[in-house]
Amino acid sequence: MNQQYPVGSGESAAESHSGSHAECSEVLHRIYEYLDGEMQPADVARVAQHLEACGPCLHEHDLDRAVKAAVRRSNSTDQACPDQLRVQIRQRITMVRLELDG
Numbered sequence: 001m002n003q004q005y006p007v008g009s010g011e012s013a014a015e016s017h018s019g020s021h022a023e024c025s026e027v028l029h030r031i032y033e034y035l036d037g038e039m040q041p042a043d044v045a046r047v048a049q050h051l052e053a054c055g056p057c058l059h060e061h062d063l064d065r066a067v068k069a070a071v072r073r074s075n076s077t078d079q080a081c082p083d084q085l086r087v088q089i090r091q092r093i094t095m096v097r098l099e100l101d102g
Contacts, residue, residue, distance in 0.1 A: 021101075023050060024050075024056070025101070027050050027051070027054075027057050028060055028097055031060065032064065034047045034061075035061070035065055035068060056100055060096065060097075060100060063096065064093070067092075067093075
């Protein structure tokens with residue numbers, strides 16, 4: 001999955017953010033790729049630039065990073081994540097995204 005999304009041609013991150021709901025949606029859709037280091041360097045730079053200018057997306061990034069860290073700490077064995085926990089995490093992430101999309 002290597003989708004490209006516009007940040008703006010020659011605009012600063014703050015300028016491209018104004019009114020760019022589609023950009024926020026794309027960043028949030030790909031936030032786990034970003035957190036897991038699974039993006040191409042150019043995409044990492046675009047997401048980082050967006051996060052720098054967008055408080056709500058940065059908050060979601062921080063929340064997702066905290067969730068991943070908590071799961072990693074609570075599951076310190078080599079066992080797979082329990083299905084019920086995985087379902088609960090996905091439901092919560094979906095709820096947060098819906099709240100942000102308002």
